[in-house]
Amino acid sequence: MERFLSFRKKIQEENIDKLQTPTKPQPADYEEKKEPKSSKRECSPAIKSIIKNQEECLCEEIFNEMCLKCGKVRNSTFFIDSQDTHKTFKLLSDEIQYTERLALVKEKELKDSLLKERKLTLILDLDNTILHSTTGAAKDHDPKFFGRVFPGKNIFQLPVKPEEGIVTQTKIRPFLKEFIQMVSPLFKIYIYTMGNRSYANLVAKVLNKEIPHFKIDPRWVISRDDGHQHTDGGTYKTLRQLSPTDHSFFLILDDRADVWPGAADNLLRIAPYVYFPTHEADFMLKSLPRYYRLYIKEDVDPFLLYYGRLLKEMHCKYFEVYDKEGKSDNLDIRNIRASVTKDLFKGIHCAYLSFFPTQTAEQMPHSYEWTSSSERGMINTHEYQSGATNVVVTNSWDLDDSVFDQAKTDQCPIVPAFWLHMSILLNTVLPLDIYNLGEHFKLSEPEQDKSSDKQEQEAAAKARADRLRTIMKDRYLKIIEDLLTPILKSDFDIDYQEHLEAARKVDKEYQLFKRKMDQKRARQQALDDEASASEATVKRRKTSEHDTAEIKGVDSSTSKDSGAK
Numbered sequence: 001m002e003r004f005l006s007f008r009k010k011i012q013e014e015n016i017d018k019l020q021t022p023t024k025p026q027p028a029d030y031e032e033k034k035e036p037k038s039s040k041r042e043c044s045p046a047i048k049s050i051i052k053n054q055e056e057c058l059c060e061e062i063f064n065e066m067c068l069k070c071g072k073v074r075n076s077t078f079f080i081d082s083q084d085t086h087k088t089f090k091l092l093s094d095e096i097q098y099t100e101r102l103a104l105v106k107e108k109e110l111k112d113s114l115l116k117e118r119k120l121t122l123i124l125d126l127d128n129t130i131l132h133s134t135t136g137a138a139k140d141h142d143p144k145f146f147g148r149v150f151p152g153k154n155i156f157q158l159p160v161k162p163e164e165g166i167v168t169q170t171k172i173r174p175f176l177k178e179f180i181q182m183v184s185p186l187f188k189i190y191i192y193t194m195g196n197r198s199y200a201n202l203v204a205k206v207l208n209k210e211i212p213h214f215k216i217d218p219r220w221v222i223s224r225d226d227g228h229q230h231t232d233g234g235t236y237k238t239l240r241q242l243s244p245t246d247h248s249f250f251l252i253l254d255d256r257a258d259v260w261p262g263a264a265d266n267l268l269r270i271a272p273y274v275y276f277p278t279h280e281a282d283f284m285l286k287s288l289p290r291y292y293r294l295y296i297k298e299d300v301d302p303f304l305l306y307y308g309r310l311l312k313e314m315h316c317k318y319f320e321v322y323d324k325e326g327k328s329d330n331l332d333i334r335n336i337r338a339s340v341t342k343d344l345f346k347g348i349h350c351a352y353l354s355f356f357p358t359q360t361a362e363q364m365p366h367s368y369e370w371t372s373s374s375e376r377g378m379i380n381t382h383e384y385q386s387g388a389t390n391v392v393v394t395n396s397w398d399l400d401d402s403v404f405d406q407a408k409t410d411q412c413p414i415v416p417a418f419w420l421h422m423s424i425l426l427n428t429v430l431p432l433d434i435y436n437l438g439e440h441f442k443l444s445e446p447e448q449d450k451s452s453d454k455q456e457q458e459a460a461a462k463a464r465a466d467r468l469r470t471i472m473k474d475r476y477l478k479i480i481e482d483l484l485t486p487i488l489k490s491d492f493d494i495d496y497q498e499h500l501e502a503a504r505k506v507d508k509e510y511q512l513f514k515r516k517m518d519q520k521r522a523r524q525q526a527l528d529d530e531a532s533a534s535e536a537t538v539k540r541r542k543t544s545e546h547d548t549a550e551i552k553g554v555d556s557s558t559s560k561d562s563g564a565k
Helices: 002-020 045-056 076-086 100-116 176-183 197-210 279-286 292-298 303-325 333-341 368-375 401-409 417-426 446-450 454-492 496-564
Strands: 061-063 088-091 096-099 120-124 131-137 147-150 153-161 166-172 187-192 229-231 234-236 250-254 267-269 349-353 379-381 391-394 414-416
Touching (some): 096 100, 120 303, 153 496, 176 187, 176 303, 176 454, 250 303, 267 303, 303 333, 303 417, 349 368, 368 417, 391 417, 417 454, 454 496
Parallel strands (some): 120 187, 120 250, 250 267, 349 379, 349 391, 391 414
Antiparallel strands (some): 061 096, 131 166, 147 153, 153 166, 229 234
């Protein structure tokens, strides 16, 4: 930008000098010599230099469709006509459009500067990754209000369209502040969202305000207004807006893998976070396993802290190798990411039973659970093999009796899909003994099982499922406590139980505040309805009186006419 302004200033000064050159006094007998029409007027050295630059310039740096070196207009038509010669990349770090050759130079400069600061690059998604948002009419606050809606509660109002009374309420994911404090010294953080620019900037403003010693520059925010990669009618995210070819120093934290088709090796997929009971959130939950609802309902979410630890571990391993080799030419964070996860389930032979009720045996190997666990070293099958299988994963509480008896004889744990998903998402093998629910598959009484009454059988099955969910919830909360307690204590000197009690206290106060506001709105709505009804009644009465008066007027005029006759 500075180069563009200096170039424009140079042109302006040259033009001003030509306009303001004083005219020398001439003698009385002076006659002006007219130059032949064929002779050419000499340009100043500055103009000659500009013309020479325009003739020789490769136009490798473009800002606002103008070359920063020669000043020529270079719009999209020029680049399309030039084909591969002027293939360009708009790097959001400085908003200048570069040719491929110069973009690679800038890419190398970016990597070198980061490594000098001992940093890598982290891309953070917004919605369902570090927060959950819902948009609608303003209810409890003025539409122009921006900030926290209740003291101590991480819910913020963003005035996206205050003139229309439309606001966005955003709930920050638990432990986001601690997560940012863990990773910001180690990574340059970018925000990449499918939302629009104004929404992304408002979220960045909240983060800058709420998280100490942390600032997101607007240039480090990528939104749908900046353009995405479009393929086969779909819209996808791409790292090429930040680095054209070298993605060896990028990591991504996102709840969706399908929007990163070209960056799967850079992606750390986190469990989606939803808070508000919206239609979209309900649709998302229905497409996910039931255990996702547990931490949403309790608002006890370990994922950001756990991924903060994982990112720190990857960063440490990267720079251990970098310090040892003294260069980064063959160093790739994607290889480190793969090494952290590839042997997670090594030695585990898993049978998927009653796991994919709508899929055939041929379709199972293509599922997310099967492929993700296989990538991490698990050997999967859809049949129980006595002596070989050491884990049974199921989505059903009604396994075949022969499978149950054989698993019990082999001392093979039977665990729910919850165990597998959480182990993948947390990148750790959760204890099988804690999640072993094999002893709970025979909770109903024998006479109830043999009962011919269909309603009794359904009631027994429902009672068993409810009890198993309660057991699972208690065990889940215990696992979360065991995961979070050491991280919070060692990194932030926070006691988990005290933190949890304080959060629940604030939530109770917030729920009370919401009920009061709902009651206030209901009373106001009743008054408004009553006023509207009264107004309508008055209007109807006036209309009726008017109609009556007109009828009387017509009758009197008719009687007068009759009398005159």
